[in-house]
Amino acid sequence: MKKQWRILLVLIFTLIIVLFSIANVETVGFSFLFGVVRLPLILVIIGSVLIGALLIGLFTYSTIYKQRHRIGKLERELRRMIELHPEDTDRLKVDIGSETSSSESRTARRRSKK
16 A cells, blocks of 8 residues: 555656646756756756656665665574574564575565565
């Protein structure tokens, strides 16, 4: 359901950008160090949105990568603690049996628990 809402929001945002772009079709000039470029405003708007989305994606990817690395490290540490102290498994509320298949992704394991 969460993914459907995300797709719906992306579609609404895209529709707003397209309508805004269609309303602004005149050409505009950009002055760069090497000269002036004249482009339709619709291309400038869409290009700016794409560049912004790319930058946001790059910045978020680094955060997500760090979080995944940290989660993996904590999961390995938890497995070591369980191996050292199997009597505390109930207290840790960890199901060791959920680690059955290494080919199964972490997301698939989470979904199967729900």
